[in-house]
Amino acid sequence: xxxxxxxxxxxxxxxxxxxxxxxxxxxxxxxxxxxxxxxxxxxxxxxxxxxxxxxxxxxxxxxxxxxxxxxxxxxxxxxxxxxxxxxxxxxxxxxxxxxxxxxxxxxxxxxxxxxxxxxxxxxxxxxxxxxxxxxxxxxxxxxxxxxxxxxxxxxxxxxxxxxxxxxxxxxxxxxxxxxxxxxxxxxxxxxxxxxxxxxxxxxxxxxxxxxxxxxxxxxxxxxxxxxxxxxxxxxxxxxxxxxxxxxxxxxxxxxxxxxxxxxxxxxxxxxxxxxxxxxxxxxxxxxxxxxxxxxxxxxxxxxxxxxxxxxxxxxxxxxxxxxxxxxxxxxxxxxxxxxxxxxxxxxxxxxxxxxxxxxxxxxxxxxxxxxxxxxxxxxxxxxx
Numbered sequence: 140x141x142x143x144x145x146x147x148x149x150x151x152x153x154x155x156x157x158x159x160x161x162x163x164x165x166x167x168x169x170x171x172x173x174x175x176x177x178x179x180x181x182x183x184x185x186x187x188x189x190x191x192x193x194x195x196x197x198x199x200x201x202x203x204x205x206x207x208x209x210x211x212x213x214x215x216x217x218x219x220x221x222x223x224x225x226x227x228x229x230x231x232x233x234x235x236x237x238x239x240x241x242x243x244x245x246x247x248x249x250x251x252x253x254x255x256x257x258x259x260x261x262x263x264x265x266x267x268x269x270x271x272x273x274x275x276x277x278x279x280x281x282x283x284x285x286x287x288x289x290x291x292x293x294x295x296x297x298x299x300x301x302x303x304x305x306x307x308x309x310x311x312x313x314x315x316x317x318x319x320x321x322x323x324x325x326x327x328x329x330x331x332x333x334x335x336x337x338x339x340x341x342x343x344x345x346x347x348x349x350x351x352x353x354x355x356x357x358x359x360x361x362x363x364x365x366x367x368x369x370x371x372x373x374x375x376x377x378x379x380x381x382x383x384x385x386x387x388x389x390x391x392x393x394x395x396x397x398x399x400x401x402x403x404x405x406x407x408x409x410x411x412x413x414x415x416x417x418x419x420x421x422x423x424x425x426x427x428x429x430x431x432x433x434x435x436x437x438x439x440x441x442x443x444x445x446x447x448x449x450x451x452x453x454x455x456x457x458x459x460x461x462x463x464x465x466x467x468x469x470x471x472x473x474x475x476x477x478x479x480x481x482x483x484x485x486x487x488x489x490x491x492x493x494x495x496x497x498x499x500x501x502x503x504x505x506x507x508x509x510x511x512x513x514x515x516x517x518x519x520x521x522x523x
Contacts, residue, residue, distance in 0.1 A: 140461060140464070140465065140471075141470055141471055141472075142464045142465050142468035142469065142470060142471065143230070143429075143441065143442065143445055143446070143464065143468050143469050143470070143471045143474050143475075144232055144442065144445065144446040144447065144450075144457075144460060144461060144464040144468060145229070145230050145231045145232055145411065145425070145429075145445050145446050145464070145468060145469075146231070146232060146233045146234065146235070146410075146411065146445070146446035146449040146450060146455070146460070147231055147233075147234045147235065147411060147412060147413035147414075147415065147449075148235045148347065148349060148387075148389040148410035148411060148412050148449045149235065149237065149349045149350050149389050149391045149410075149412030149413065149414050150234040150235065150236050150237070150412075150413060150414065150415045151216060151236065151237050151238070151239055151240040151414070151415065151416065151417060152215075152216045152217065152222070152236045152237075152238065152240070152271065152275065153216055153217065153238050153239055153240055153243060153245040153249075153267065154216075154217045154243065154245070154267075154270050154274065155178070155217065155243040156171060156174050156175040156178045156243065156244055156245075156246055157175060158217060158270060158274075159171065159245075159246050159263070159266045159267065159270055162265075162266040162267075162269040162270045162273075163246065163262060163263070163265075163266040164262060167259065167262045167263075170246075170247070170255075170259055171246055174244060174246050174247060174252070177244060177252065177253065178243060178244040181244055181251065182242075182243075185241055198484070198488050198491075201482060201484050201485050201488060202423070202424060202485065202488050203423060205228060205423060207225065207228060207422070207423035208423060212224070212225045212228075212416065212422075212423065213242065213416035214242070215415070215416065216240050216242055216243070216416055217243075217274065219274055219275060219276075219277050219278060220277075222275075222278065222282075223277065223278055223281075225415060225416075225422065225423075226278075226281065226467075227467045228423070229413065229415070229421075229422060229423065229425040229426070230425065230426060230464070230467050230468045230469050231413065231415075231425070231467075232281065232446065232460040232461075232463040232464045232467065232468065233280075233281045233282070233283065233446075233449075233450075233455055233460050233463070234281065234282055234283070234413075234415070235283050235284075235285060235310065235311065235349075235449065235453060236271075236275070236282060236283065236284050236285060237285045237313070237349065237350070238267055238271075238284075238285070238287060238313075239251060240416060240417065241417065241418070242416075245263065245267055246259075246262075246263035246266060246267070247259040247260050247262065247263030247264075248260040248261075248263040248264050248267075248287055248289065248290075256290070257289075257290025257291070257292040258290060258292060259290075260289050260290040261289030261290045261291075261292065261293075261296070261297070261300075262289075263289075264286070264287040264288070264289035264300070265289070265300060267287065268284070268286055268287075268300070268303065268304055268307070268309070271284050271308070271309075272284075272307040272308055275308070276308075279308065280456065280459055280460075281460070281463065282308070283308060283309065283310040283311075283453060283455070284304070284308055284309040284310070284311075285309065285310070285311045285312065285313055286300070286301065286304035286309040286311070286312050286313065287312075287313050288300075288301070288312055288313060288314075288315045291315050310453045310454070310455075311347065311453070314328070325348045325351050326348075326355055326359055327510060327514070329346070329348070329378075329382070329386065330363055330378065330511060330514065331514055332346070332381075333363075333367070333374055333378055333381055334373070334514060334515065334518050335518070336373075336374070338376075338381045338384070338385050339374070339375050342384070344385055345385055345386070345387065345452060346385055346386045346387070347386070347387045347388070347389055347410065347452070348386065348387070348388045348389065349389045349391070349410075349412060350389065350391045350412060350414065351388070351389075351390065351391075352390050352394075352397065352500065353388040353390040353393075353397045353400070353404055353409065354390075354394075354396060354397050354400060354499035354500045355500050355502055356382075356388065356400075356403075356404050357400055357403040357404060358500075358501070358502035358504070359502055359507065360378055360379045360382060362502070362504060362507055362508070362511075363378035363379075363511070364377045364378055364379055366508070366511055370515070382405075382408065383405060383408065386408060387408050387409070387410050387448065387452055388404065388408060388409055388410070389409075389410040389411070389412040390409070390412060391412030391413070391414040391417075391419075391420060391493075392412070392413075392414055392419055392420055392421055392428070392489075392492065392493035392495065393411065393412070393428075393432055394432075394493075394494065394495050394496070394497060395431070395432055395434075395495070395496075396497065396498050396499040397499065398432045398433075398436070399499070400499060401440065401444070406440050406443055406444060406448075407443060407448060408448070409443075409444050409448065410444070410448055410449050410452070411444055411445050411446070411449070413425055418492060419492045419493040420492075420493075424485065424489070426469050426473075426474060427479075427481055427485060428489065429441075429445065429469075429474050430473075430474055430477045430479055430481065431481055431486065431489070433474055433475045433476070433477075434476070436475055436476075437475075438471060438475055441471070441474065441475045442471075446460075446464075
């Protein structure tokens with residue numbers, strides 16, 4: 140195939156609070172009214188900060204040559220027709236969709252909302268799942284959801300909901316209690332899963348570090364391999380081996396510095412995140428963004444990162460998506476090793492949006508060691 144098959148492992152959707160009323164049990168409608176008031180407050184704050192910090196108007200001729208932003212393309216978060224047009228225009232054959240964005244509040248359970256009781260979080264998650272299955276149905280075969288586990292106050296009900304989601308277009312599950320513990324870094328969750336023996340008990344389990352950077356991995360894995368060697372009786376594999384067996388990373392709005400680490404991280408474990416429609420994402424400049432980071436990629440590396448890794452992980456229909464890519468995707472030679480000269484002002488805006496030009500993180504080994512040791516101490520307290 141001469142086209143590049145693109146799959147975004149990190150996009151976003153969600154309705155306005157009022158859109159969820161038909162999907163929410165009646166006993167929660169009063170709480171939804173209060174959430175709608177909170178949404179109005181949130182949007183007022185969002186507009187205020189946006190007006191003060193966003194330079195999109197001054198850069199609009201550079202970043203929005205197709206009028207994708209000015210024509211309301213971001214409203215594809217709840218408008219499926221707009222969404223499919225945005226995917227086609229970006230050459231994106233399929234997407235993995237997280238809940239939550241800056242244009243509304245999803246009731247009760249996203250990190251943008253104020254904390255809510257466990258029962259309400261579960262009710263909001265159920266409502267969103269049914270809204271997604273209904274409203275995103277025209278994108279079947281291209282649009283796949285990430286479900287939310289809710290409050291998990293009733294594990295039998297939570298498991299039933301997981302099965303419902305698996306039958307209705309969802310391919311992954313988010314982290315429980317993310318709205319309660321916003322201070323748990325994804326990297327810490329990685330070694331806690333190892334310490335707790337989770338990967339050994341569930342050898343088929345896959346974990347995606349989505350909408351995070353990937354530059355922390357080389358130094359962190361090297362340190363963890365050294366540290367866990369002292370605890371050889373605790374684990375069956377080295378941390379790097381667990382990462383290679385279980386984990387993927389989706390550095391949304393990928394940076395050149397991260398792409399230079401692709402062999403240290405493992406190109407087979409890396410996924411593309413476009414982050415539509417977040418302002419820090421690659422939309423509506425995905426092709427130029429890929430051109431800028433694929434300068435020294437082989438065609439095989441580019442195809443894996445842009446889409447094939449995600450297809451394998453989420454068990455998507457490659458033949459069907461290849462047909463979509465043939466219709467909407469860019470020519471591989473126009474992206475990989477492209478001679479197109481990119482406007483320096485566009486690259487400057489990439490940096491404004493997401494720190495595009497930032498160097499790779501230098502991991503603070505002292506802080507890393509302190510955190511890992513604290514977790515080992517907590518594990519010893521639980522097991523003695």
